Amino acid sequence: MRIGVVAVLLLVVAVAALGWRFAAPVSSTSSNTVLVQETSPSLSISSAMISSTAVSSTAFNLAAALLAGAPSTLGSPNAPVTIVEFGDYQCPTCGEWYTTQEASIIQNLVNTGKAKLVWRDFDYYGADSISASEAAYAGGQQGKFWQFHDLLFQNQQTPNSGWASRQNMDKFAQELGLNITQFDLDFNSGKYDGLINSNHSLGVQAGVSETPTFFLIGPNGKVVTIAGAQPESVFEQAIAQLTSG
Secondary structure: OHHHHHHHHHHHHHHHHHHHHHHOOOOOOOOOOEEEOOOOOOOOHHHOOOOOOOOOOOOOOHHHHHHOOOOEEEOOOOOOEEEEEEEOOOOHHHHHHHHHHHHHHHHHHHOOOOEEEEEEEOOOOOHHHHHHHHHHHHHHOOOOHHHHHHHHHHOOOOOOOOOOOHHHHHHHHHHOOOOHHHHHHHHOOOOOHHHHHHHHHHHHHHOOOOOOEEEEEOOOOOEEEEEOOOOHHHHHHHHHHHOOO
16 A cells, blocks of 8 residues: 555646646757747747857757858858858748848848848648758859748748749749849759758857858857747847847
């Protein structure tokens, strides 16, 4: 009888612990990142949690990895802060952020030299995601990456509905005045597959679990992570934090 009571007590404790595990909010902050949690639209920006830590000496240097290579970049190379966006051209939340926030971010933060913006693919919706990424990079071969990037979000439709078909991508290329023969050669070559895959792998390694996710890298190697379609004010707050010394 006593053994039975003990077993019941142990079961109750185990269930309670399991319930706490699933009830607790997910908030994973590594030693070299700062997490700005996504806030509800009904909450004020001040409710976002921001805490600052310096980059630690680890096998995986997040800041260095995010800046490695030659990612598509908009803004002055001398800007003190780099905003790295991981996104998917089919992601509705990415489209929402593009529509409501990106223009003001570019106008007030990028064009003023406070930050530069970097794009890295985190394609997971499906075939149209890959097609859209390839088309943007093909446009970039003729100096029109960001213009193609804009057209993709401006024409975003239901995921995997065929909206990023080769025919539609050709229409975008024509709209931008690109050399279609060269565009098709680049677009159909498959030469961007490695870049798209490596961007996705980097995002996984960096802890991306939703799109868009932004990593803001400061002049002292500090990194701030912003998840979700956050407003410009959150970015301004993070940039002030990173450049305050």
